[in-house]
Amino acid sequence: MRRVVGALAALVLLAAAVLGWLVAREPADGSAEDLSAADSGAAFVASAEVGDEVVAAAEEAAARVYTYSWRTLSDDRAAARQLLVAPVVDRYDRTMAGLAPGARRDHRVVTATVAGSGVVHAATTYARVLVFVNQRTTADDLDEPRTDLDRVLVTLTRVDGLWRVSELDAL
Template sequence: MNGRTKLTAALGVLAVALAALAGALYLTQYRPDTRVDDAMRAEVGQVAGAGAAALLSYTPETVAADMYAAQQRLTGGLADYYGRLTDSVIVPAARDKKISTHATVTGTGVSSLDEDSAVVLVFLKQETSSAAQPAPVDATTAARVELQRVDGDWLISGFDAT
């Protein structure tokens, strides 16, 4: 082998070694999904599901307390917005029109997750009745729920129902 062939071979070996090292580092050190475990996935799924159901469930007699309890599961701008919406729209309408709604989680799926944030898809069945429509009406809905870890607790920072 001449000098040029030896150099080419050495560079090839070095390139393969660096690629292997980069792959190993990515798989063991970088990937965010390797820093969370199944217990955390289950926890964020449960928190998102329970929170979504709470946001969508109330009776005319307990609507203010139900909405206040649901708001405690929220953080940031969503908590402020929800409080204003509750006071100005949901509570008066529920009381005036005797609206009762109950949401039940039928499934969850974690879309993304790292140590301090998560996005969970929540699937729900919702039964709603009112003075005008006393027989419960069933509907299915899905919600994209964004979670943030705040002081060790998972709180809802985004909620988009479809």
């Protein structure tokens, strides 16, 4: 039990350190609005409405991108691709192409659920959200279902009025 508590405490500290580092980092698009927020050393949220929008978009994207079934690979891929922009969509396509043969062979089903999330930065056209994703995997090659706990930094860009994923970084 002490090992589990120690491991969880270490994960929380690591997540806090990563979050602090991300807040202090210069944004990828280098916009003036984002630079001033990053220079302040604190999380920036343009408004409560923007914060709510980016959290919802990031959570939906993380769940869709990290969920797939051997039976519905094409549909799962199409649903996830709608939430992505280049070059993320290209990397996603390559990843799915690599996963597909094993998924079909082993009858793999991966279900991703969002355990929590938090806004790192949210401007009117650019945002970063840290999403905690639990992936439950069942497959013929597994004796019992496996659960993986992942942290994903989702970078979003507003495209034609909709938030789309412009970067996914597993932490």
